[in-house]
Amino acid sequence: xxxxxxTPRKVxxxxxxxxxxxxxxxxxxxxxAIKLLLEEYEALRLCDYDxxxxxxAAEAMGVSRPTFTRIYASALEKIARSFVLGHRIxxxxxxxxxxxxxxxxxxxxxxxSNPSKREEDHTCPLCGSLDTxxxxxxxxxxxxxxxxxx
Amino acid sequence: MKYAIxxxxxxxxxxxxxxxxxxxxxxxxxxxxxxxxFIPNPYKELDEGVGPMLVELLHEKGISRIVSGSFGINIKDxxxxxxxxxxxxxxxxxxxxxxxxxIENR
Numbered sequence: 115x116x117x118x119x120x121t122p123r124k125v126x127x128x129x130x131x132x133x134x135x136x137x138x139x140x141x142x143x144x145x146x147a148i149k150l151l152l153e154e155y156e157a158l159r160l161c162d163y164d165x166x167x168x169x170x171a172a173e174a175m176g177v178s179r180p181t182f183t184r185i186y187a188s189a190l191e192k193i194a195r196s197f198v199l200g201h202r203i204x205x206x207x208x209x210x211x212x213x214x215x216x217x218x219x220x221x222x223x224x225x226x227s228n229p230s231k232r233e234e235d236h237t238c239p240l241c242g243s244l245d246t247x248x249x250x251x252x253x254x255x256x257x258x259x260x261x262x263x264x
Numbered sequence: 265m266k267y268a269i270x271x272x273x274x275x276x277x278x279x280x281x282x283x284x285x286x287x288x289x290x291x292x293x294x295x296x297x298x299x300x301x302f303i304p305n306p307y308k309e310l311d312e313g314v315g316p317m318l319v320e321l322l323h324e325k326g327i328s329r330i331v332s333g334s335f336g337i338n339i340k341d342x343x344x345x346x347x348x349x350x351x352x353x354x355x356x357x358x359x360x361x362x363x364x365x366x367i368e369n370r
Contacts, residue, residue: 122345176341211345222366223354227340229347239329239351240363242370 123153123185124176125210133204136196148196151208154189161186216249225249265295267367268322269360270332274302276361280353282333285315291360292325295367315339323348331363 133147153175160171172182196203214227217236221243228236228248236246270287271278281287286308293300306321307314315336322330329349333356343350353363 124341124344211347214340214344214349225352227343227350229344229349238370239349240331240353240366240370 120209121177121181122209122211123156124174124213125152125156126159126174126213128152128212129155129159129205131205133202133206134196135202136200139200145199145201147202147204148192149207150189150192150203150205151185152205152210153185153208154192155205156210157182157186158189158193217246218249219243220245220247265329266325266327267293267295268325268327268330269293269363270330271302271360274304276300276364277359279357279359280331280333280363282356284330284332284335284339285318287332290318290322291364292327293364293367298368300364316342319343319346319348 129152133150156175157171160166160174161168164171166174168182168186169179171186172179175182175185177185193203195201212229214229217226217228217238218224219226219238219241221238222241224238224240226239236248237244238246269291270281270284271289271291272281272287273279274289276291278289281289287305288308290303290305291300292303305318307317310317315338319339319342323346327348329351330343331351331353334352335343335350340350
């Protein structure tokens, strides 16, 4: 039987850096890098930077609490390994997707989601107008009016 | 680029369906070939889980953009994870042919 397929993990935003390099030490540059997955970075961010508990963080990433704990443990293990052994850390890969944002087209007044965070494409998919704006969650008249908009 | 447009009837003059999961028909419009086809919604009569099943079907057909009057509460995460875009036109009574016209002229 093929292994059970993994649920993609939701990541709020990409890290601002691509990784970390050790300082000092012998031949640190030549040592191989440890690959920290994007979901592991996100787990660390939610837990230790945003101070969420595992339950809350698991909900934010769209995975179960035990799965979250596993991802988080793996992140800590990798970081400890790179500290002790002096390996570089590269933040890349993983099975993730990015939370899309609702946009509003000022031309045809339609609303659309923007699923690919990597490309900053805000062209209206209906009329092709570039005059669109992201809808902020704090806006008083935010939301697409449908249930999907939270 | 393939679009899926929910439709209330089996004609291009029909208006778009305001419900994604329980729409009557789906128009699949291919921007490259300018061709379109109607498929009846196979899950319309089911009690639950309609949205995710329909997303799966549309994903297999290579659709990346969905136009509908509204989407259900749980569907955004699934569509995001499959990189499918949701589009909600301003007017719920707009016809499928007007949508296709807008897409072609964009």
